[in-house]
Amino acid sequence: MKVIFILDYIGVFVFAMSGILTASNKKMDFFGGYIIAFVTxxxxxxxxxxxxxxxxxxxxxxxxxxxxxxxxxFALLFKKAFKYFSRTLFIFDTIGISMFTILGVQKALSMELPVIVAIMLGVITATFGGVIRDILSTEIPLIFRKEIYATACIAGAILYVILHQFQVAESLNMILSGCLIIGIRTIAVVKKLRLPLLNGNI
Amino acid sequence: MKVIFILDYIGVFVFAMSGILTASNKKMDFFGGYIIAFVTxxxxxxxxxxxxxxxxxxxxxxxxxxxxxxxxxFALLFKKAFKYFSRTLFIFDTIGISMFTILGVQKALSMELPVIVAIMLGVITATFGGVIRDILSTEIPLIFRKEIYATACIAGAILYVILHQFQVAESLNMILSGCLIIGIRTIAVVKKLRLPLLNGNI
Amino acid sequence: MKVIFILDYIGVFVFAMSGILTASNKKMDFFGGYIIAFVTxxxxxxxxxxxxxxxxxxxxxxxxxxxxxxxxxFALLFKKAFKYFSRTLFIFDTIGISMFTILGVQKALSMELPVIVAIMLGVITATFGGVIRDILSTEIPLIFRKEIYATACIAGAILYVILHQFQVAESLNMILSGCLIIGIRTIAVVKKLRLPLLNGNI
Known part of the structure; x- marks a missing residue:
C-alpha cells in the first residue's frame, strides 16, 4: 500500500504544477490559479x-x-527555471496520467470490480482532472485534441489488468504499465502520431 | 422491471450514437469520440x-x-447511411431524452421520494448527459438553445407523475409520457416554436 | 440550527436570482433560465x-x-425595477457566497472534519454553483476573473474557523465572518483591487 500512496502523492504534486502553469498561461489571478491546481x-x-x-x-x-x-x-517559485513551458507542462501531465491511471485501476481491482470497470475508472481518474482544468480555462479539453492521450491511458490500464491476471508482482506491473503510458504518449507527441479523425474514412 | 432495463438499454444505445456523431462533426479523434459517446x-x-x-x-x-x-x-459503421445527419442526431436525441426522463422519474418514485424530486431527477437524467456532451465539445448546451427541450422533459415527467397518481398501468404510462415528450419536441422543432426569451416582455 | 436554515434559504433565493438574471442577459429561454437558476x-x-x-x-x-x-x-417579475443590472447581480452574488461559505464550513465542522477540509468545503459550497452557472452560460467563470472572489470566501472561512476555535458564539461568528466576506469583495470591486496575475513578477 505504501508505494501506492507515494505514487499518488507524486501524481497530485505534478498535476497541481500542471494546473497552476496552465492558469498562469491564461493570466489568471493568484487564488484562481490555486483552485485550478487543486481541481486538476x-x-x-x-x-x-x-x-x-x-x-x-x-x-x-x-x-x-x-x-x-x-x-x-513549487511550480510558481521555479517557473522561470522552466525554459520550455509547454514541454514542461507536457512532461508533468504525462507522468501524472500514468500514475493516476494505475491507481484508479488498482483501487477498482482491490474492490473486486469487473475488469472493464477497472479500466474505465483508471481512465477517468487520469483524465478527468485535466478535462475540468481545460473546461475551467475555456480550452478545448486536451484529451480530445490531436495528441494520443486517452489512448495511452487505456493501453496502460489494459496492460495492468492483463499482468494482474497473470499475477505479475504489483510493483513490477506498475512500472511496466506506467512506462507503457509514458512511452506511448511521448512517442505520439514526438512523432506527431494521431488517431484517425472520426470524419475520415474509417 | 424488465421493460425498464430494455428502455434504459435503448436510451444508452441511442445517446451513445448521438454522442459519437457530435464528436464526429467536431472532427475529434477515435477515442475522444468514444469518451464523448460514453459521457453522453x-x-x-x-x-x-x-x-x-x-x-x-x-x-x-x-x-x-x-x-x-x-x-x-454502430453509429460509426453506418454513418454514411444517415443521409440527414442533423435530423438523425435529433431523432436519437429525442428518443433518448424521453426514455431517460421516464426512467429517472420511475427510479425516484420507487424510492418513495417526493413528486417534485422525481420530476427534477427525470429532467436531470435526461438532459445532463447532453449538457456534458455539449460542454466537452465546446458547444453552447443544446438545452439552452431555442428548441423546446427541457420543457418537453418537464411536461413528460409531470404527466408520468399524474398518471402514476391515478394508478395508470406502468407500461401504458411510459408509452403516453414518452410520446408526449417526443411529440412536444418534434412539433416544436418542425413548427420552429420557441419559448419566450427571458429578456423579452414576460 | 434554525438560523442556519434561514441563512441557507436566503442564499438559495439570491443565488437563484443571480442565476436567472445571468440567463436573462444571455437571452436564454424560460426553462433554460430556471435550470441555470436551480444549478446556481x-x-x-x-x-x-x-x-x-x-x-x-x-x-x-x-x-x-x-x-x-x-x-x-421574483427576479423575473421585478427585473425592471433593478435599474443597475450588473450591480444587482453583484450584490446578490456577494450575499450568496457569504452565506454559503459559512454554511459549508459549519457543516464540515459539525462532522468534526479537519479545519483545512472545512475551509475548502466552505469555498466549494460558495463558488461551485457560480462556476457551473458561468460554464453553462459559456462565460469565463467569474471566480477566475479580476475581481477578488474566492479570496473573500477563503478569508471569511478562515476567520470563522479561528473564531470557532476561540469558542465565539455561533451567531456572532456568522455575522463577523459573513461581513468580512461581503466587505472584502465590496471593497475589492469598488476600489478595483486585483490579486497579482500569475504571469507577473511574484
Missing part, C-alpha cells in the same frame, strides 16, 4: 471516489490538500 | 445515481458500458 | 453534500427546490 490534481480522484461511493481521498487524508498546494507553489 | 450515454444516469446515493448503474451492470460502446460503433 | 442556487451545496457523502439537501428538504423557483420568479 484532485478532480479525477474525487470523481473516482464518488463513483465508487467511498470516502473522498483528500477529505480522509488531508495531506493531499497540502501536497497540491505545495506542488502549485 | 451514461452521464445523466450517473449523476442521478450519485444524487440518490445508490450504486452507479454501469458499475453494477457492466452491460451498460458494452451497450454504449456498441451504440457508438 | 443548489449546485455548490449539492457538490458539498456529495463530497461529504450525506443526503443531498434539496432531495431531503424539498423546500429548497421551491425557494429556488421562487427566487428565480
Amino acid at each position: 490534481a484532485l478532480g479525477g480522484g474525487t470523481l473516482r471516489d464518488l463513483l465508487l461511493n467511498i470516502e473522498i481521498g483528500w477529505i480522509l487524508h488531508t495531506e493531499y490538500i497540502y501536497i497540491a498546494i505545495a506542488g502549485a507553489t | 450515454a451514461l452521464g445523466g444516469g450517473t449523476l442521478r445515481d450519485l444524487l440518490l446515493n445508490i450504486e452507479i448503474g454501469w458499475i453494477l451492470h457492466t452491460e451498460y458500458i458494452y451497450i454504449a460502446i456498441a451504440g457508438a460503433t | 442556487a443548489l449546485g455548490g451545496g449539492t457538490l458539498r453534500d456529495l463530497l461529504l457523502n450525506i443526503e443531498i439537501g434539496w432531495i431531503l428538504h424539498t423546500e429548497y427546490i421551491y425557494i429556488a423557483i421562487a427566487g428565480a420568479t
Whole structure:
C-alpha cells in the first residue's frame, strides 16, 4: 500500500504544477490559479471516489490538500527555471496520467470490480482532472485534441489488468504499465502520431 | 422491471450514437469520440445515481458500458447511411431524452421520494448527459438553445407523475409520457416554436 | 440550527436570482433560465453534500427546490425595477457566497472534519454553483476573473474557523465572518483591487 500512496502523492504534486502553469498561461489571478491546481490534481480522484461511493481521498487524508498546494507553489517559485513551458507542462501531465491511471485501476481491482470497470475508472481518474482544468480555462479539453492521450491511458490500464491476471508482482506491473503510458504518449507527441479523425474514412 | 432495463438499454444505445456523431462533426479523434459517446450515454444516469446515493448503474451492470460502446460503433459503421445527419442526431436525441426522463422519474418514485424530486431527477437524467456532451465539445448546451427541450422533459415527467397518481398501468404510462415528450419536441422543432426569451416582455 | 436554515434559504433565493438574471442577459429561454437558476442556487451545496457523502439537501428538504423557483420568479417579475443590472447581480452574488461559505464550513465542522477540509468545503459550497452557472452560460467563470472572489470566501472561512476555535458564539461568528466576506469583495470591486496575475513578477 505504501508505494501506492507515494505514487499518488507524486501524481497530485505534478498535476497541481500542471494546473497552476496552465492558469498562469491564461493570466489568471493568484487564488484562481490555486483552485485550478487543486481541481486538476484532485478532480479525477474525487470523481473516482464518488463513483465508487467511498470516502473522498483528500477529505480522509488531508495531506493531499497540502501536497497540491505545495506542488502549485513549487511550480510558481521555479517557473522561470522552466525554459520550455509547454514541454514542461507536457512532461508533468504525462507522468501524472500514468500514475493516476494505475491507481484508479488498482483501487477498482482491490474492490473486486469487473475488469472493464477497472479500466474505465483508471481512465477517468487520469483524465478527468485535466478535462475540468481545460473546461475551467475555456480550452478545448486536451484529451480530445490531436495528441494520443486517452489512448495511452487505456493501453496502460489494459496492460495492468492483463499482468494482474497473470499475477505479475504489483510493483513490477506498475512500472511496466506506467512506462507503457509514458512511452506511448511521448512517442505520439514526438512523432506527431494521431488517431484517425472520426470524419475520415474509417 | 424488465421493460425498464430494455428502455434504459435503448436510451444508452441511442445517446451513445448521438454522442459519437457530435464528436464526429467536431472532427475529434477515435477515442475522444468514444469518451464523448460514453459521457453522453451514461452521464445523466450517473449523476442521478450519485444524487440518490445508490450504486452507479454501469458499475453494477457492466452491460451498460458494452451497450454504449456498441451504440457508438454502430453509429460509426453506418454513418454514411444517415443521409440527414442533423435530423438523425435529433431523432436519437429525442428518443433518448424521453426514455431517460421516464426512467429517472420511475427510479425516484420507487424510492418513495417526493413528486417534485422525481420530476427534477427525470429532467436531470435526461438532459445532463447532453449538457456534458455539449460542454466537452465546446458547444453552447443544446438545452439552452431555442428548441423546446427541457420543457418537453418537464411536461413528460409531470404527466408520468399524474398518471402514476391515478394508478395508470406502468407500461401504458411510459408509452403516453414518452410520446408526449417526443411529440412536444418534434412539433416544436418542425413548427420552429420557441419559448419566450427571458429578456423579452414576460 | 434554525438560523442556519434561514441563512441557507436566503442564499438559495439570491443565488437563484443571480442565476436567472445571468440567463436573462444571455437571452436564454424560460426553462433554460430556471435550470441555470436551480444549478446556481443548489449546485455548490449539492457538490458539498456529495463530497461529504450525506443526503443531498434539496432531495431531503424539498423546500429548497421551491425557494429556488421562487427566487428565480421574483427576479423575473421585478427585473425592471433593478435599474443597475450588473450591480444587482453583484450584490446578490456577494450575499450568496457569504452565506454559503459559512454554511459549508459549519457543516464540515459539525462532522468534526479537519479545519483545512472545512475551509475548502466552505469555498466549494460558495463558488461551485457560480462556476457551473458561468460554464453553462459559456462565460469565463467569474471566480477566475479580476475581481477578488474566492479570496473573500477563503478569508471569511478562515476567520470563522479561528473564531470557532476561540469558542465565539455561533451567531456572532456568522455575522463577523459573513461581513468580512461581503466587505472584502465590496471593497475589492469598488476600489478595483486585483490579486497579482500569475504571469507577473511574484
